[in-house]
Amino acid sequence: MRRHIVPPYLLARIARADAFGMERAAEAARRSLLADPPLREERVRAGKATAAGGHSRAVSAAPVDRRVERTIFDAGNTEKLPGREVRTEGAAASGDVAVDEAYEGLGATHALLLEAFGRASVDGAGLPLLATVHYGTHYDNAFWDGQRMVFGDGDGEVFGRFTASLSVIGHELAHGVTQFTAGLAYEGQSGALNESFSDVMGALVEQFHARQTADAASWLIGAGLFTSAVQGRALRSMLEPGTAYDDDVLGRDPQPADMAGYVDTADDNGGVHLNSGIPNRAFALAARAIGGFAWERAGQVWYDAITGELSPTADFAGFAAATTASARARFGDDSPEVGAVAAAWRTVGVTAS
Amino acid sequence: MNDRTLRITVARSGGVAGITPSWSITASEEPEVDSWLSLVASCPWDAPGPEADANGADRFVYSIRVLLPTAASGTGVDDGADGGHPPSASEAPDAARARERDARVPETALQGPWRELVDRVKQASAR
Ligand SMILES: [Zn+2]
Numbered sequence: 001m002r003r004h005i006v007p008p009y010l011l012a013r014i015a016r017a018d019a020f021g022m023e024r025a026a027e028a029a030r031r032s033l034l035a036d037p038p039l040r041e042e043r044v045r046a047g048k049a050t051a052a053g054g055h056s057r058a059v060s061a062a063p064v065d066r067r068v069e070r071t072i073f074d075a076g077n078t079e080k081l082p083g084r085e086v087r088t089e090g091a092a093a094s095g096d097v098a099v100d101e102a103y104e105g106l107g108a109t110h111a112l113l114l115e116a117f118g119r120a121s122v123d124g125a126g127l128p129l130l131a132t133v134h135y136g137t138h139y140d141n142a143f144w145d146g147q148r149m150v151f152g153d154g155d156g157e158v159f160g161r162f163t164a165s166l167s168v169i170g171h172e173l174a175h176g177v178t179q180f181t182a183g184l185a186y187e188g189q190s191g192a193l194n195e196s197f198s199d200v201m202g203a204l205v206e207q208f209h210a211r212q213t214a215d216a217a218s219w220l221i222g223a224g225l226f227t228s229a230v231q232g233r234a235l236r237s238m239l240e241p242g243t244a245y246d247d248d249v250l251g252r253d254p255q256p257a258d259m260a261g262y263v264d265t266a267d268d269n270g271g272v273h274l275n276s277g278i279p280n281r282a283f284a285l286a287a288r289a290i291g292g293f294a295w296e297r298a299g300q301v302w303y304d305a306i307t308g309e310l311s312p313t314a315d316f317a318g319f320a321a322a323t324t325a326s327a328r329a330r331f332g333d334d335s336p337e338v339g340a341v342a343a344a345w346r347t348v349g350v351t352a353s
Numbered sequence: 354m355n356d357r358t359l360r361i362t363v364a365r366s367g368g369v370a371g372i373t374p375s376w377s378i379t380a381s382e383e384p385e386v387d388s389w390l391s392l393v394a395s396c397p398w399d400a401p402g403p404e405a406d407a408n409g410a411d412r413f414v415y416s417i418r419v420l421l422p423t424a425a426s427g428t429g430v431d432d433g434a435d436g437g438h439p440p441s442a443s444e445a446p447d448a449a450r451a452r453e454r455d456a457r458v459p460e461t462a463l464q465g466p467w468r469e470l471v472d473r474v475k476q477a478s479a480r
Pocket of ligand 1: 175195198369410
């Protein structure tokens with residue numbers, strides 16, 4: 001069995017020290033960490049145990065690493081994961097636009113989690129952030145595989161590369177946050193809530209990065225992914241679901257804006273990317289009614305609900321109740337925040353229960 | 354569409370974009386029909402549905418539907434007589450038994466003959 005003279009936590013610290021000019025030591029420490037990864041596994045387990053206990057803020061006695069640690073891999077247009085390591089934390093830009101967009105996007109998402117919500121990475125315990133780019137050939141998607149974000153280059157006709165949108169990068173990482181917290185089942189209404197929370201965080205990453213208020217924000221998810229041949233602004237509009245695109249080839253954006261338009265389907269895990277339009281709009285309406293920076297109040301309320309006592313099979317009504325309760329807990333029973341959240345759910349036709 | 358026409362439709366849902374493209378082919382010339390049918394027959398229609406990955410999100414899901422020519426019964430394509438009904442595949446009601454098959458295949462299970470079938474339908478429908 002291999003034994004380390006330097007304890008793993010210290011290796012992890014040295015591995016990230018290259019920002020301070022200790023490049024050689026950092027590289028050596030990183031190699032050593034790669035050869036012996038138990039530290040990472042322990043972090044994952046700690047995150048899961050925390051989530052299962054439902055106390056996301058009460059972390060274990062071990063010190064939480066609040067620094068970002070990113071690693072970007074290149075799948076070389078194959079479907080093999082993770083691919084070849086191409087950029088590690090603190091390394092200079094690679095010159096490959098997808099690699100560097102993924103790196104920057106992970107950093108922006110980590111910054112939102114830490115600075116707006118006091119959360120150290122996806123698991124709340126400093127989990128290293130992993131992404132693979134150039135996945136597959138003409139691959140029209142980005143996904144979360146349970147451990148890492150994966151991005152395709154797009155087909156070049158409808159979609160360009162999927163790293164081009166910061167909201168999509170935030171969306172994928174937020175699936176990790178949900179996995180470590182509420183664990184919303186990816187099916188039907190709980191699946192649509194899982195999707196919607198990823199859109200909420202994706203929008204907030206962009207707004208936080210641009211220091212943009214709720215009024216000034218576009219509330220679009222995935223702007224910039226379509227090629228110029230497509231008649232459309234983005235994949236989705238949180239404020240006006242169903243209006244993001246209307247194209248000869250793609251058809252019209254199928255998202256419903258309220259419960260009257262709820263889509264019953266067996267496709268897409270029960271329409272999780274369709275019905276997410278309903279809670280998406282509730283969030284955008286609440287955030288705009290409250291005003292200011294959306295991450296400060298509406299975002300905090302949604303984050304509190306996801307990291308609180310929410311059931312993994314929560315439906316829209318249950319999530320409306322959870323967000324209203326977290327608005328009360330944080331801002332007081334008669335606060336404008338509570339009024340705005342309750343009114344937003346009413347507008348989209350969801351009655352809290 | 355006459356009785357000798359084979360039709361295969363592949364519809365994709367899911368993915369972060371939530372866009373649902375579909376591809377389909379028809380074939381009525383015998384060598385072409387046979388070639389498609391042998392590929393169709395090699396797919397694990399009766400295999401148990403693969404476990405969904407509990408922790409993944411935004412993966413594609415493929416719906417694959419085959420409308421068989423009448424004459425195809427007994428050409429090696431399973432006629433559904435074994436009575437097995439796995440959760441991922443289903444058969445048409447009695448009257449149309451063996452004329453229609455469909456299955457829902459998550460991207461993570463799209464390997465081997467499933468992958469070959471989907472890729473071939475996509476390529477052929479693009480032409
Ligand atoms: Zn998603």
